[in-house]
Amino acid sequence: MLMFYIFFFLGLMPFIQAGLQANSQTIRCLACKAVSNLLENAEDMEAAVQTIEEHKLYPLLINCLVDGNEQTSTASLDAIKKIAHSPEGLSVIFPTHGEGSNQLKNLAANSSSLGRIRILSIIVKLFSISCSVATAVNDSNLLNLFEVEIKDSRDMLTSLSALELLYELVESPYSTTVLLKSTLLQLLIDMISNSTVDSVLRSRAALISGRLLSSADAYAVIDEPSVTTLLLTINERLKLLDEQNTDESESEIEALGLIxxxxxxxxxxxxxxxxxxxxxxxxxxxxxxxxxxxxxxxALGSICGADRLEDKIMLNNRAEEQLRSLVYAVAADSPKLTPSGLLLSVLRQEPEVRIAGYRLTAAMVVRQWCLREVCSNQEIISIVTDQKIEATKNGMEMRHDCCVAISKALSTSPLLCDATIAGIAEKLQEAVRRGPYLAKKHTEEAQPIVVTAERF
Known part of the structure; x- marks a missing residue:
């Protein structure tokens, strides 16, 4: 069976090779799909990849990626990804000798803006396959192509497309340690601080920087001064945009939340x-x-630990004291006067803001000072225990999660010695037992009534 497959595969190669070089985009697309199908059904991947290498199909697939129409480019991308999934295929794309990845770099240097973006796209897809492929991409210096496109100020759309692809690449689990060793972060910082750069590009650069530093692994690679430089840059931009309600401000605030x-x-x-x-x-x-x-x-919810594991929510003593001081200072400068008044003002707003308020409150009540503030305000307790207040599934679940967080924090708190607080704890426990969703009230079933028929 294996020998039959090999001979069948070899017999198709001249046709696939010709199809990848055809003038017709439809034929080229079908040839790319044929490579994908052959790899999917290969019983011996090593033999299949060796045949692809012998017939020099990989360079033809790259040409289809860069020069083909949308359908052909997508089919080629899929075939190249399948080649890269095996160790044998990885050696085809990143050989130790010969042109190797230089083909991608040479093509990028001589391609249109669309072709260059497609090359960046295949780099992103390859990078996300596995740690070994990500290492091969990095060792081939292909990530430098992102820097080249981002630095090019002549074509804003191309730069934005490169940033979008970089954002996708940063979401890969293998990206943090690799990218932070490069000069990309400094390039992003320069872009954020450059007032001549379009605000859309600055916004994307801020989000990518935040995403890079959103993993604990990042701090094993990057030094504190580099992070401080980024924070200084974002801080300066926020000061400049203080009176403006812009997307850029929101992106930079989101970046702080990611960090x-x-x-x-x-x-x-x-x-x-x-x-x-x-x-x-x-x-x-x-x-x-x-x-x-x-x-x-x-962002504040993230800083307070909304996305961290339970044993990682609390920060070091200095940070916790600063958080407490800042919240009380902001409250003192506002008409609300207390942190509980601030939280209540958020929970009284429209659903989207209120849901963010539930998330923030759930993270903050781990701290005894905030738990005391929340329990001192009966209206906050009434809102988080009210099953009727939310109309969406997400809203109901976030309200319930907040209720659970307050109840759990109270269960181990010395505040329970107070009779009033103990009553609040019972109310919260009852709300937790009811669950997040509004329970339908039991209604009695309709009962048939038997009466004597009227006679005429």
């Missing part, structure tokens, strides 16, 4: 002399700019 998602990042944000966290806390309770307020509430 603050880890203990290391949150500690840096709160203990930095730049006072960056004050921006986030101020905007979280500022109803004048709804977009920025929502972004800030989500």
């Amino acid at each position: 603050g998602a880890t203990n290391q990042g949150a500690n840096l944000l709160l203990t930095s002399t730049l006072n960056v966290a004050r921006h986030v806390i101020d905007l979280s309770f500022d109803r004048q700019c709804r977009g920025k307020q929502l972004a800030a509430l989500l």
